[in-house]
Amino acid sequence: MSVSIDSQQCKGCMLxxxxxxxxxxxxxxTRGSRxxxxxxxxxxxxxxxGLCALLCPDLAISIIKExxxx
Amino acid sequence: xxxxxxxxxxxxxxxxxFCPGCGDGTVLHAMLxxxxxxGLENYAFVSGIxxxxxxxxxxxxxxxxxxxxxxxxxxxxxxLSMPDKKIVVFTGDxxxxxxxxxxxxxxxxxxxxxxxxxxxNYIYGMTGGQVSPSPPAGSKTKTSPYGNPxxxxxxxxxxxxxxxxxxARETAVAPLRLEKSLSAAIRHQGFxxxxxxxxxxxxxxxxxxxxxxxxxxxHALKKAxxxxxxxxxxxxxxxxxxxxxxxxxPPYRPPLASARPI
Ligand SMILES: Cc1ncc(C[n+]2csc(CCOP(=O)(O)OP(=O)(O)O)c2C)c(N)n1
Ligand code: SF4
Ligand code: SF4
Ligand SMILES: [Mg+2]
Numbered sequence: 001m002s003v004s005i006d007s008q009q010c011k012g013c014m015l016x017x018x019x020x021x022x023x024x025x026x027x028x029x030t031r032g033s034r035x036x037x038x039x040x041x042x043x044x045x046x047x048x049x050g051l052c053a054l055l056c057p058d059l060a061i062s063i064i065k066e067x068x069x070x
Numbered sequence: 071x072x073x074x075x076x077x078x079x080x081x082x083x084x085x086x087x088f089c090p091g092c093g094d095g096t097v098l099h100a101m102l103x104x105x106x107x108x109g110l111e112n113y114a115f116v117s118g119i120x121x122x123x124x125x126x127x128x129x130x131x132x133x134x135x136x137x138x139x140x141x142x143x144x145x146x147x148x149x150l151s152m153p154d155k156k157i158v159v160f161t162g163d164x165x166x167x168x169x170x171x172x173x174x175x176x177x178x179x180x181x182x183x184x185x186x187x188x189x190x191n192y193i194y195g196m197t198g199g200q201v202s203p204s205p206p207a208g209s210k211t212k213t214s215p216y217g218n219p220x221x222x223x224x225x226x227x228x229x230x231x232x233x234x235x236x237x238a239r240e241t242a243v244a245p246l247r248l249e250k251s252l253s254a255a256i257r258h259q260g261f262x263x264x265x266x267x268x269x270x271x272x273x274x275x276x277x278x279x280x281x282x283x284x285x286x287x288x289h290a291l292k293k294a295x296x297x298x299x300x301x302x303x304x305x306x307x308x309x310x311x312x313x314x315x316x317x318x319x320p321p322y323r324p325p326l327a328s329a330r331p332i
Contacts, residue, residue: 006071009084013091013271013284036090054245057088057095059075059102 002043002064003052009060012036016052016061025052074102078110080130087124091284093242093268094189098125100249101158101187104256105129114155116145118165121196121270122189125160139169142177142186149184156256157184164194164202167223171203174225178232181260183321187252188225188263191270192278199273206306209278226313229263235319236262238312241291242269251312260321267291267308 003024005016010032017025017039024047028040053061071079088094105113115126119138126133136144141159149157166174166188177184192205199212204225208217230237236258238251248266255262269275269287276282279290295310296303303309 009071009075011085011088011090015091015284015288018285018288034085053072054099054249055096055243056072056099057090057092057242058086059072059079059095059099062072 001046001048001066003041003046003048004062004064005038005041006060006062007032007038008034009058010034010036010038011058011060012038013057014039015055015057019051019055021049021051022047072099074099074106078102078105078130079128083128086128088121089270089272091269091271092121093191093266093270094122094125096242096245097122097160097187097189097248097266097268098128100245100252101125101129103249104253107253108156108256112156113158114148114152115158115160116141116148117160118162118170119196120162120165120189120194122160122162122191122268123165125187125189126158139165140173141165142170142173142184145184145186146173146177146180146182149182153183158256159184159186161186161188162195162202163188163190163192163204163225167203167225167228171223174229175232178229178234178261178263180322181233181235181319183260185252185255185258185262185264186229187255188265189268190225190265191268191274193270193274195270195273199277205274205278211273211277226263226265229261230314233261233319234263234314235260235316236312237314238263239265239267239308239310241267241295241310243288243291244295244310247297247310254312254315258315258317260319267295 024045117123118141194200201211240248271284
């Protein structure tokens with residue numbers, strides 16, 4: 001189970017960090033292609049609840065469920 | 071990219087004009103989820119001018135991006151000429167209650183079959199943070215630097231008084247609730263109104279909420295939204311959910327040709 005953040009869409013608002021109930025997302029140090037610092041996913045903690053993806057204003061987040069594609 | 075964006079976005083228009091953390095994108099996302107369940111071919115979209123007017127532009131289908139304040143008159147024409155389409159209007163608080171306020175109350179009164187989604191970010195976002203008809207009294211904006219002495223419009227109460235049969239309010243920080251109420255508003259036959267309180271970190275954030283972080287408004291809206299119907303509201307709070315639904319109210323139908331006087 002994991003969360004995938006599209007580095008071409010993310011604008012680095014970090015609202016997903018706020019929304020995640022499992023603290024699986026933290027502000028990261030890598031910049032996306034738009035130049036914004038992106039959140040970093042700790043997929044060991046992610047339970048694929050999808051809350052971050054629903055909130056993301058740039059539709060940059062996809063949830064990958066094991067063996068099920070996106 | 072999220073699979074729904076992959077499927078429905080007009081990719082040539084990306085990136086969206088929205089600032090980082092703007093709630094307008096979350097509203098667009100909720101709309102895509104409703105579209106996924108109901109079929110894109112059944113919709114036509116109309117929007118006004120403002121940041122919020124860009125919401126439907128990113129959906130790869132028929133959209134009229136109308137004049138400031140005039141989304142509802144354009145949508146009225148569309149609703150009467152294309153009764154088989156579901157017409158959804160995206161409009162800002164300034165667009166809808168300021169310059170376009172008269173159109174709003176008359177569309178509600180006539181019960182024209184459309185869903186009006188009013189994005190209430192408490193401010194004129196696009197033009198730089200001027201006061202709109204809806205910020206809480208006392209709000210500091212670029213054009214009310216000492217605090218706005220005026221009272222805000224309660225757009226939901228206004229349209230209900232004008233005859234709207236379906237009225238709901240949600241926020242952009244509770245996306246599942248937003249999707250559920252938006253879906254109910256869209257299913258409603260006749261005029262339906264949805265106020266979505268959104269975070270505008272760039273203008274409302276810096277001017278009204280004290281800083282430009284989307285997180286500040288995110289927490290403020292989560293705290294202020296009350297979904298229980300019977301709990302009295304404290305100062306600064308607002309009710310969310312379906313506020314009024316009169317399913318028996320007949321939608322406007324144009325007179326038949328045979329009924330013409332001449
Ligand atoms: C007839 C006319 N008057 C004024 C403007 C300038 N104008 C553009 S957007 C806007 C207000 C935007 O505020 P709102 O409707 O709340 O939308 P937001 O940007 O906050 O989503 C104004 C006054 C215009 N474009 N056309
Ligand atoms: S899917 Fe849920 S648990 Fe995983 S990162 Fe997103 S919000 Fe956190
Ligand atoms: S100015 Fe405000 S409403 Fe407009 S895109 Fe930026 S955050 Fe959103
Ligand atoms: Mg506004």
